[in-house]
Amino acid sequence: MQDARDAQHRSHDYIVVGAGSAGCVLAARLSEDPGVRVLLVEAGPPDDAAEIHVPAAFAKLFRTKYDWDYTSEPEPGLGGRRCFLPRGKTFGGSSSMNAMIYIRGNRRDYDAWSAAGAKGWSWDEVFPYFLRAEDHHGGASDWHAAGGPLTVSRGRSRHPLMTAYVEAAQEAGHPFTPDFNGPEQDGFGYYDLTQRNGLRCSTADAYLRPALARPNLTVLSGAQCTRLLFSGERAAGVEAEHHGELVELRAEREVVLSAGAYNSPQLLMLSGIGIAAELEALDIAPRADLPVGENLQDHPHLPLIHLTDTESLMTAMTPENLALLEAEGRGPLTSNAGEAGGFVRTLAGLDAPDVQIHALPVMFHEEGLGAPAAHAFHHGAVLLDATARGKVSLRSALPSAKPRIVHNYLSTEEDRAAAVRALRVLLDIADRPALRAHRRSDFLAPRSDSDRDLLDFARRELHTLYHPAGTCAMGPVVDNELRVHGVRGLRVADASVMPTLVRGNTNAPTIMIAEKAADLLRGV
Structure with a gap:
């Protein structure tokens, strides 16, 4: 770790902004070259909370110092309701407070990127980067790799409610799928997880921590970047606030933003890169007129909750279970909550799934902020290819303003129709004999x-599945090598560069983007 004043007076080749899912990967990969000096700047504290490492406890991090704790504007399609939008603010970023589900998406997602102009990002071209990152529990195969930094494991908690859920899905006619990252995504089964020995394996665990001993890697925590610094048309560094002081941090080669789909566009706009008329209205001099913050996408989540007489994870946090987790890496506290689920096509003729299901053996309600009130199980449907597009914009020119x-x-007719179809899938599974044996009554339906x-119901209960993307998309904002149009020495490498969302959880694709970005920066 580094003091900001020392970092200010040191020379760095690369500055990476954000020690999250992408930033930890980039800092580790770039610093593999001992001749390159890398500075990683993180706004949050180190990942030292016990709840980060206990898989079942991730929701306890919401609205703490480890969370950016964003809230949407009133959502027109939800009757003006505001939505809670947590994002990780610590080493590992949202990989330190997510449900650890490892899903790459569907090969059609990446082939669609390439067909739309993102050359170099087809499935065949990105697949090697997934493999480079992976240390899979099953070893190397046609679909997986061994020996990479990121441990991908089977869940060590197989709750009886989740066994019943997968059985109920098969009773409803859905096939069993042993590997959602294998040849076929459709069907139901159990998710692979980014866990190591039953504990969370974030990108801080997988990439950053092994690299910290390198003398050419400097990590500065508790430093929020306020604007980019320029030398002519070249990005020359960042200004950051650290313990109430502004410091200037300089990069000789490039600055890379890995601050996420909300914060990367915010920092660009604060620095004069965005929609010129909107920046001028805030007295920010435009430097590059680009649609930064547009094209915001997410996976909307539609939850159902049923009460049960079967013991759920509500009572799992006991001294005995904690000791079992710490000593042997097993037991109910290894649960990621979303243990099981699947992918379905709700319309005939679709070439890929349009809905993903997550099932949890616990009551997860009030957008994850409510404490479980009774034994229950939860299942939610996610719209994988929602057509709505949102926006991130500045509230003011003050960097401290969210x-x-x-x-x-749900602002488009297509998404409203998809929500109705998705809820019917959930209701059908819940009504099958395997779940009827556990389902006492409905809590949220x-x-x-x-x-x-x-x-x-969808308008009342929909909430985020924490997968924002697209706000610095390849094409409109960055080129296919992730360089910001009209500015030299500046790239973006995180989920914000996705032209469209992938079909599935976004942590593994974000890690892939960072792995590929490291090669682009190194000229490989």
């Missing part, structure tokens, strides 16, 4: 299965 975020959930009641 950005304005509107996702426009629609009044009926009519289109109107299903849509009303």
